[in-house]
Amino acid sequence: MSANLIIDSITRHVQLSADEQQHFLSLLKPKTYKRKQFVLQDGQVCKYSTFVTSGCLRGFTVDQNGFEHVLNFAPVGWWIADMYSLLTQKPGILNIEALEDTEVLLLSKADQEKLYHEIPKFERFFRIITENSLVSFQQRLIDNLSLTAEERYHNFCRRYPTLIYTLPKKQIASYIGVTPEFFSRMQHKMLLKDKK
Amino acid sequence: MSANLIIDSITRHVQLSADEQQHFLSLLKPKTYKRKQFVLQDGQVCKYSTFVTSGCLRGFTVDQNGFEHVLNFAPVGWWIADMYSLLTQKPGILNIEALEDTEVLLLSKADQEKLYHEIPKFERFFRIITENSLVSFQQRLIDNLSLTAEERYHNFCRRYPTLIYTLPKKQIASYIGVTPEFFSRMQHKMLLKDKK
DNA sequence: CGTAAAACTTAATGTAGGTCAAGAAATTAC
DNA sequence: GTAATTTCTTGACCTACATTAAGTTTTACG
Structure with missing residues (x-):
């Protein structure tokens, strides 16, 4: 069940009390997307961190010649967002689309920020997964260069x-x-x- | 003076009391590198986050044909480390070298972790700069693809x-x-x- | 089901950027 | 201040990958 999935993925990095788990779960909005449906379009402001509980999403940009470039995939158990847009609350350049019928849990930026203040362990969790993400993008850049x-x-x-x-x-x-x-x-x- | 530089760069993101500033500064070890000297070599375990107070460092990898690929530059006011190695404490693939005579402040991994627990604001600061770094590496990857x-x-x-x-x-x-x-x-x- | 759309393949040709080599200019270091 | 080293440039040739086009196979969905 999807609540277990997301809690497990967090408690692999930080320990949470039953209360903390409940509070966190109460902030999440479930949503489903049909295959080919867009979770986010370039030009929009990204309002949510999205956690995939079934299916698969892809993040991609479209260049000036209309060609698509996949930035990342988000299969079950992964988070995805247009980080630039989420951080700055300005219109982003990322498209996020469902590759198949997909279920997600949404955490709004406001709730995420509040969570950081209420329960610092969540800030730690997101710091850690951001660090891991950074390492893998650095590696991918090096791979592309070499x-x-x-x-x-x-x-x-x-x-x-x-x-x-x-x-x-x-x-x-x-x-x-x-x-x-x-x-x-x-x-x-x-x-x-x-x-x- | 270099203490001002690093404190200013932090307080742009989180507010610190005089005590907190003092405590943080007490953890930093100044070090200088001559032009062409290595701060870190591939195969070593990265033990420090490095903040540049004068000069400039470059991070690069060497591929199987002996060609170098620059991952990043760290001019004055920037942090640099082999993130993969720093996080995992395994031997890394990054070389960090001084492009000119350079002065840095070193924060050990152990002190950084301790700091996160003692003063969560520092965890926030490093979360934020890691997020910004992630955004810019994602953008650079997209640029390379398109x-x-x-x-x-x-x-x-x-x-x-x-x-x-x-x-x-x-x-x-x-x-x-x-x-x-x-x-x-x-x-x-x-x-x-x-x-x- | 059937058919329209999407995904995949193959072939011919084109090009951005690499390689190798060698000389010129700029820096470094003694 | 000058020799040595490194960096930059230029030219001839090369290659990994792109483009265009056309046909084939697979998948989606009414």
């Missing part, structure tokens, strides 16, 4: 083994930073190599 | 106007993700354009 597309794909497979089977290939291609056409050719080449 | 080298260079100039004049061009080239040769050509082309 690895070939094929190597980046291998890293993706190692880091998100479950997602490989559920995600459309064009989404994976976009995440690692190549076109679907090149991704297709790349996979073909890798198959030939493996056979040897 | 912009040309020339556009990334313009972004660099907008974001770090002071650094353009002090940094060797090859460092800027590495930061935006191109070779020094291509960077040189690119600047030449931009000059021709500007003249028109």
Whole structure:
């Protein structure tokens, strides 16, 4: 059940009393999205931190030529938001879309800030997951600067083994930073190599 | 004076009493590095958060072909660390080197953690700067996926106007993700354009 | 179901940016 | 102040990946 999922994910990092758990849960608004529905569109102000309890979301930007670039995926158990917009409360550049029918829990920015003051352990929790997120984006940037597309794909497979089977290939291609056409050719080449 | 610099940079985000300021300052160890000296080498465990009070540091990785890739610069007033290694206390992949003679203040991981418990405002401060850092790395990743080298260079100039004049061009080239040769050509082309 | 849309593949051609080499200019350090 | 080192530039050639286009397979959904 989704309350367990989110509480467990927090108590892996900080301990919470029953009261604290209840209080936290009372702040969350459940919401469901149909496949292809948008959770957030660029130009909007991001008002919530979103926790995925079933399904999968993707965060992406659209460049001046209309091409999409996947910033991140949020499968079950992950948080997602347009961090820039959430922090500044200005219009953001991120689109967040449901890749399949998806259930989430929403925590409003106001409630999140209040929570930090009431129960500092929550500030600790979000500090820790933000630090982890920073480390993985730094690593991904380094990968983009120093690895070939094929190597980046291998890293993706190692880091998100479950997602490989559920995600459309064009989404994976976009995440690692190549076109679907090149991704297709790349996979073909890798198959030939493996056979040897 | 360097104590003012670091206190000011913190009190821009959280308010501190005189006692809290004193306590914080008492935890910092000043240290100086000569130009080209290493603050941290890959393979080492990162033990400190480093705040630059004069000079400039650069964080970079070395790939399997021996090429360097600049992850970040830390000019005066900035913090730097190998976040992965600092968090996990495992050997890291980041090198941190002084680009010129540089003075820093070191805050040990143990003291930083203790500080979080003693004075939650410091946990807030580091949460906020980590969030800001995350936003800028996300933006840089998006830039690398969607912009040309020339556009990334313009972004660099907008974001770090002071650094353009002090940094060797090859460092800027590495930061935006191109070779020094291509960077040189690119600047030449931009000059021709500007003249028109 | 059936059909429309979306996702995937393959091929031909194009290009942003890399590599290698070698000389010129600028910094550093003794 | 000058030799040594590092940085920057320029030229010829190269390659990983993009683009365009067309056909095929898979998936969604009325």
